[in-house]
Amino acid sequence: MPTNTPDPAPQPDGVPLLEVEDLTVDLLSPGGTGPAVQRVVHGVSFTLRKEETVALIGESGSGKSISAMALMGLLPAATAHVGGSARHRGTDLLALPPDQLRTRRGKHLALVFQDALSALNPTLTVGYQIAETIRAHESVGRREARTRAVELMARVRIPDPARRYRDYPHQFSGGMRQRIMIAMAVALSPDVLIADEPTTALDVTVQAQIMELLAELREETGSALLLITHDLGLAAGTADRVAIMYAGRILEQAPVQELYDRPAHPYTRGLLAAVPRLDGDADNLTPIPGSPPGPGLLSSGCPFHPRCPDVPERCATQPPMLLPVDTAPAARLVACHYPLEVSDVR
Incomplete structure (x- = not known):
């Protein structure tokens, strides 16, 4: 009723x-x-x-x-x-x-x-x-x-x-x-x-x-x-905006165009590199190595660090917080100790 x-x-x-x-x-x-x-x-x-x-x-x-x-x-x-x-x-x-x-x-x-x-x-x-x-x-x-x-x-x-x-x-x-x-x-x-x-x-x-x-x-x-x-x-x-999830966490948030043009988290970059493009070579796609962790099997540190291409010691022991990374704090948040400088991404 x-x-x-x-x-x-x-x-x-x-x-x-x-x-x-x-x-x-x-x-x-x-x-x-x-x-x-x-x-x-x-x-x-x-x-x-x-x-x-x-x-x-x-x-x-x-x-x-x-x-x-x-x-x-x-x-x-x-x-x-x-x-x-x-x-x-x-x-x-x-x-x-x-x-x-x-x-x-x-x-x-x-x-x-x-x-x-x-x-x-x-x-x-x-x-x-x-x-x-x-x-x-x-x-x-x-x-x-x-x-x-x-x-x-x-x-x-x-x-x-x-x-x-x-x-x-x-x-x-x-x-x-x-x-x-x-x-x-x-x-x-x-x-x-x-x-x-x-x-x-x-x-x-x-x-x-x-x-x-x-x-x-x-x-x-x-x-x-x-x-x-x-x-x-x-x-x-x-x-309008995108939030990238991995192993139960949000790793990056940004306006859609900003995220696709200038991804700051290595996981986001890996996802985009694995997507076929009309103007690209489908034979040269780069898959992310390894597999996501199963529920309850997370190790210490960043959840993505076992698959990350460049893992400083800090990433294996200290989980990163979701924080602003550029000049528009409300626009982009990234959970990474060493996010790629978005101004350098082409």
């Missing part, structure tokens, strides 16, 4: 809609009775402003998706402990009781899952699932909810939405299922939208269509978008 919890106050111009500070996630032993078995997110911090897109980029296992699940309160309390703070319009989401967080989730913050086929209920029509999202937060009848669901399906460009309202998830293509997920996410016009690998397993044409749709919806509603991806090219064409 819809709740009567009052809406959060509007956020003043220039103040972030979402402020994440020192987010940590510990996975606990079965039943949650034993000690934490591994820390998978280590002190992640970032901000998200109105009409802004921030891309959280990293390899599989870097902690991107579990960070999003933690922000949304979707991790089971019995097996995961979440620390830090995540302020949405001044209210710490991580400190809210479950019922109040449930009220904000969907109505003010929404998540687009990466696997739409798994996220959608296979036994219910897609139209019913969209309509029930509306009815869970607003006191509307079934007829009005159905009308709005059909409108949402049209808004995300589902052909013949009135007829397809009665179809089941398996009757849609992968790209169309993802559009249904987006329709559910934006049904209540949330001001923060988290898209977790929204183009996984889609061909490049459909990927472009999905990202164009998300950008259009963000502009229409004035919402903010947190894009979680491993695709550097996808982020380059979409994001």
Whole structure:
């Protein structure tokens, strides 16, 4: 049933809609009775402003998706402990009781899952699932909810939405299922939208269509978008700012053009060197040697130092802090004892 919890106050111009500070996630032993078995997110911090897109980029296992699940309160309390703070319009989401967080989730913050086929209920029509999202937060009848669901399906460009309202998830293509997920996410016009690998397993044409749709919806509603991806090219064409994650930590944050033109962290430089370029030689790509550490297997010092091409002794023993590295402190932060001087990068 819809709740009567009052809406959060509007956020003043220039103040972030979402402020994440020192987010940590510990996975606990079965039943949650034993000690934490591994820390998978280590002190992640970032901000998200109105009409802004921030891309959280990293390899599989870097902690991107579990960070999003933690922000949304979707991790089971019995097996995961979440620390830090995540302020949405001044209210710490991580400190809210479950019922109040449930009220904000969907109505003010929404998540687009990466696997739409798994996220959608296979036994219910897609139209019913969209309509029930509306009815869970607003006191509307079934007829009005159905009308709005059909409108949402049209808004995300589902052909013949009135007829397809009665179809089941398996009757849609992968790209169309993802559009249904987006329709559910934006049904209540949330001001923060988290898209977790929204183009996984889609061909490049459909990927472009999905990202164009998300950008259009963000502009229409004035919402903010947190894009979680491993695709550097996808982020380059979409994001305003980029945060690079590795082994549960953010290693570099910068405006998108600054980061791609002048990467300061050796891991960021390694990622970009391994991406094929239209104007480059695909045979001369330089992969990063080694593999990321498994959860709970971090050594002391910088988490990237076992794979770093140039490792002074300090890097193996002292973990670096995320600090400004150039003349615009708010623009670029790097967790490296010896960041490449960005003015020297060509």
